[in-house]
Amino acid sequence: MEPAPNQRPADSTRLQHIMREVSELLRKQHLVEQLLDRTDTPRHALEQQVLHRQHLSELERKLSRLHPADIAHILEALPLEERLTVWDLVRADLDGEILLEVSDAVRESLIARMDQAELQAAAAQLDADELADLAADLPRDVLQSVLDAMDAQNRARLQAALSYPEDTVGALMDYAPVTIREDISLDVVYRYLRRIGELPDHTDKLFVTNRHGQLTGILLLRRLVAEDPARRVSEVMARDVVTFSPGDPAEEAAQAFERYDLVSAPVVDERRHVLGRLTIDVVVDYLQELRNAEMLGRAGLREDEDLFAGVGPSVRNRWPWLAVNLVTALIASRVIGLFEGTIERLVALAALMPIVAGIGGNTGNQTSALIIRALALDQLNDNNTHRLIRKEIRVALLNGLVWGSVVGAVAYGLYGNPALGVVMSAAMLLNLLLAALAGMLIPLAMHRLRRDPALGSSVLLTATTDSGGFFIFLGLASVFLQ
Amino acid sequence: MEPAPNQRPADSTRLQHIMREVSELLRKQHLVEQLLDRTDTPRHALEQQVLHRQHLSELERKLSRLHPADIAHILEALPLEERLTVWDLVRADLDGEILLEVSDAVRESLIARMDQAELQAAAAQLDADELADLAADLPRDVLQSVLDAMDAQNRARLQAALSYPEDTVGALMDYAPVTIREDISLDVVYRYLRRIGELPDHTDKLFVTNRHGQLTGILLLRRLVAEDPARRVSEVMARDVVTFSPGDPAEEAAQAFERYDLVSAPVVDERRHVLGRLTIDVVVDYLQELRNAEMLGRAGLREDEDLFAGVGPSVRNRWPWLAVNLVTALIASRVIGLFEGTIERLVALAALMPIVAGIGGNTGNQTSALIIRALALDQLNDNNTHRLIRKEIRVALLNGLVWGSVVGAVAYGLYGNPALGVVMSAAMLLNLLLAALAGMLIPLAMHRLRRDPALGSSVLLTATTDSGGFFIFLGLASVFLQ
Structure with a gap:
């Protein structure tokens, strides 16, 4: 996700600074809680409670200005108890995004804290392919009620995403490809795009199909904007395309992304119908996790370990x-x-x-x-x-x-x-x-x-x-x- | 580089197949050479020479259809002698691109084979930032004559790129940012883009500046194409931008790319003038090299080693x-x-x-x-x-x-x-x-x-x-x- 306004991304120094502030606020709040336990005069208790609430709302304000990826980073670096305090203060509409960003071990600890309604609300914020990444960690009844609330198309997508083995292209692809017909003019393309509104993240190219719905080429956006709108798609599209099948090993696809410097690529079935697309951000995350698991595995750790696991x-x-x-x-x-x-x-x-x-x-x-x-x-x-x-x-x-x-x-x-x-x-x-x-x-x-x-x-x-x-x-x- | 037509990218199975074909052709050609050495009748020798030339031209034809990254891959997997045979057959206009793609150790072996004219021709195919990556491996007189042949702007860029320490953003950035003014309409933007022709690789956004040339925002292409052309840039641009300074550590920038899912980002000076841009392909390559060096370093290898080094x-x-x-x-x-x-x-x-x-x-x-x-x-x-x-x-x-x-x-x-x-x-x-x-x-x-x-x-x-x-x-x- 490109950071939205009011979510100014933080560089590492700034992030460390925020981390320190958060820790400091948590420490103060912890002190106040301890005092509260020991206070016997009601007036004193009231004062402490006000202070306590002030700290929390200051923390909440700070968190509300952060990018979900940064909040995920902070959650991962906090010991369990403080992590949950912070998690309770996070804007509910970012829950889904953040659950996607944190590591598996940390995700489990967060989900364990949420009740069914919160989990359903978080799940409802996600696309079918994103939900598929969370599905294994969600309680069965939550998953079921999310499925029930979905329309038929999204339910079918989620089921498809869940059916692909973990290390395949199918498990990594999303369902946000923008396809156009090869026999229209660029003018018509523009009209179509304006009707859609803003395109999905990482759309660097449109997928071009013939009238049988088969992929015949791609139209790069950076080509589109520089062409005469009177021309036809078939004249300006590129016909040589790197495509993947949902069953392809994810690691091979990642190598192709590295080798051919791709930003997005279509995923097609054997008749070249477009099923979805693979994007560089997912590939980079996948490689990161793979290398992480390898590094830990080489040192003899069976799986990723929460830094503050018991x-x-x-x-x-x-x-x-x-x-x-x-x-x-x-x-x-x-x-x-x-x-x-x-x-x-x-x-x-x-x-x-x-x-x-x-x-x-x-x-x-x-x-x-x-x-x-x-x-x-x-x-x-x-x-x-x-x-x-x-x-x-x-x-x-x-x-x-x-x-x-x-x-x-x-x-x-x-x-x-x-x-x-x-x-x-x-x-x-x-x-x-x-x-x-x-x-x-x-x-x-x-x-x-x-x-x-x-x-x-x-x-x-x-x-x-x-x-x-x-x-x-x-x-x-x-x-x-x- | 997005693969151009006629350079259909190869998946790993296809690549292995090509690799086998290349090896087979090299083996045959080696046999013929040995026969040639031993043949004493002139007619026999002539036949062998014809055969020899046939093998080489078949190999040349195969290579001419490959993406530079795939040729680089093949060169890395070949023992020195055969690597140089293949290198001699590669289309000269891909030399520069391939030299960029191969590992440091293999690059040295290829450069050692080239004469001054070939090196100059290869260097002339590259942008200033790409040339900077090769500069350390080029003979001093070649570098000098390439510098002499450059225009003042490119020479200044090359010198700037060479002046940044290796692990900084400055050493990784390119000089292909497309900037537009914030006070124009999208219609004018289109007219400008059509004049430029196709935009540089990995252009997912245009950099927006005010009339002092300072960066004030970015305009995503996927936003541009979906907006009413009558609107102004300042109305549709995003104002919160991840920017880097040339002195920033490359690793931190790479983390920001991973965290915020960036495709490209502006590099600015302290007055927010745009100096260049950083793109995801360079970041991915950088991370790959870093992890590679770490993996080898952890096992006690001082530097990357050509598989077939002496x-x-x-x-x-x-x-x-x-x-x-x-x-x-x-x-x-x-x-x-x-x-x-x-x-x-x-x-x-x-x-x-x-x-x-x-x-x-x-x-x-x-x-x-x-x-x-x-x-x-x-x-x-x-x-x-x-x-x-x-x-x-x-x-x-x-x-x-x-x-x-x-x-x-x-x-x-x-x-x-x-x-x-x-x-x-x-x-x-x-x-x-x-x-x-x-x-x-x-x-x-x-x-x-x-x-x-x-x-x-x-x-x-x-x-x-x-x-x-x-x-x-x-x-x-x-x-x-x-």
Whole structure:
């Protein structure tokens, strides 16, 4: 939404300033509440209540001047109790918009606070495609009564939007395409547009159809305004159009938006009838969420976590990963356990073994980061993969020789045992080779299995380089240092 | 750029198909070249040469039908030698566009192949702001002769663009704003636009100025086309406008684009004179590059690496991180070294210590991922940070008690030593607390020091939880298990 007058958007410094003011008002109001609880004289209580109301109305006034996206930002940065105080003060006609803007976790906390009437009012402010984004979080009876209140066309749209899988174009598209016929003059187009009134957000082009209603081209607004109104649509429209099907993967569509610098694009069925449109703002939000989920997922968080979630939900969010990690750590530990006799005879091995494992893990991660990025950018194919493998093996060999010599020399320097230095060097070289192989093959295998290589790769990789590193180092030591 | 006719954009499946065709043609052509080298009869050689030329012209034809962004994609996915073969076949009038699209590393390899005349021709296809993006990679004499060939206005623009620091709005803005006066009628606006002809890419709004040339509002095209042409600009324009200064941080501007769903926005000086504009395509590319650099940086790659870079550059790209890693690994190793006597008496410690360190590192990473994201979204302030710290400490306590008991029980089960189990549990608890603290304080401190917390945090964190974990576990063991 383009900010409307009276909702002057805030830059980050201003936003921080507002955030501070809001916090300050909330703090004062909290103090007053505490005083109220303790006050026993009625006059004092009355004074405090007046003050309390003043603070709240000042806060309400400040909020009323903010863009919904900014209010969403403030709500996300507030601890639960204060978040709900602010939420109660927000203009009711922005509720729907704000619920769309906040993160999933925060949205749940807000919806839990609203009664059925408020939820219905908020839902009524939204288009079918927007409502579809909220539907999963709405209580069943609210959703039902919203559905009942809709006209047939919107109900059908909402049901269609809900029927598309989450990561498809269908789930992201809206139902606000403006279509015109190819056989009319631009003058007629203008008359039509003036009858519609202001066009939907992100309308940079009109979709042109033939008399069978099939998409035949697009007319850019920036072309339209610069053309002679006497010309026909078919003369000035562009015929090569990027179109999507509702079943297309959303990520692929997002890549096309990035690659071809699109602002909006038609979504069509197999007969090229226009079903809806995809717009850049939705694509940007989608990419943002995707990358966010990937970043958190890579660090071992199952899903997005409300910054101020309770301890219970936070802990549950983190356990699956820790459980996996415990298993891999135990395996590594058992590998070491195999060589306890060797370590007992030469305890320096215990001090040196984490170096071999650790540097292996790091080089492996460097390799896998490159591979994961290349997979995400769709740059790998059978033809170039084997070249890449050869290159990474060479890099690992060179790294292994250089860093192996360094750590070998350090081991020799520390313990004065030349054989130990040689074993250390050899183990480094071998573990770096293992790391390079694992760093390539694990993401490639996950990609083949149609799993996101960014998510599980690093656990598997570290498990390999840890257990592998301990096994190689202690194994070599048990053979050559007895 | 909106794809022009004859440059039908390719979806990802089609792109992969083209990629395969290109590879196939390159392979055939390579075979022919090898044959040519070995052929001794002149007739045979002639045949081979004909075949060779046929392959190349087929490839050239295929390339000529692709969008520049798709050609850039293909170039990035090809090993150096084949990349240059393709580059030579690309239509010269797309050279400039393609150089803008490819990654920095690939761009260098392409520019190295071009002679001065080709470079000048490519540079001449670009606007001042686009040229500024290439300037760093161009040989000095080419840049000079391009400058000489420019008119005064464009030269001034190029110099201005080059003078802004890399991560500012000034470096990203273009010089294609369309401004109109507020006191004219929409009819006059149309006449003006028709004189200009097609408007620049991503023109979704016109910038409105008063008679002093100061920005007073914006006129959305989708509003313009739906209004009565007799009305005045000042009646239909929006007065609340998101504007930027050339010195604004690019990342903040990108956040504003995401938050307010902008397609374009004016860049103004302190007197509100329009200097240029920022558009969503540039913002999306910027965010893409930023996240890419962060993802690679987090994995320890100094800069973007050409997938098919030689071993030398690849190795240099990875060494700084490995060197840092070696130092932290050595510190951890010396911490273990302190307790060699203890390990010698109870070798089970050597097998168990990586568990304590490893799980500590993982929980710390979960915490720091949340903090880093909150910092990136600007959600932290003095008021909520201490709440967050309290919450994370509680999560760590709970995790420490639960997982500490589990690993304690495992240790007891493996070695039948109850005291060892207790030490293991206590060490886990303490190391998870240390991890939570480090996971919060390290990114917060880096943010205070105005460094990117996403980049160095994980090394420092792992160093802390490794050395700390070894110290806590072995220290407790040396005190309580003797």
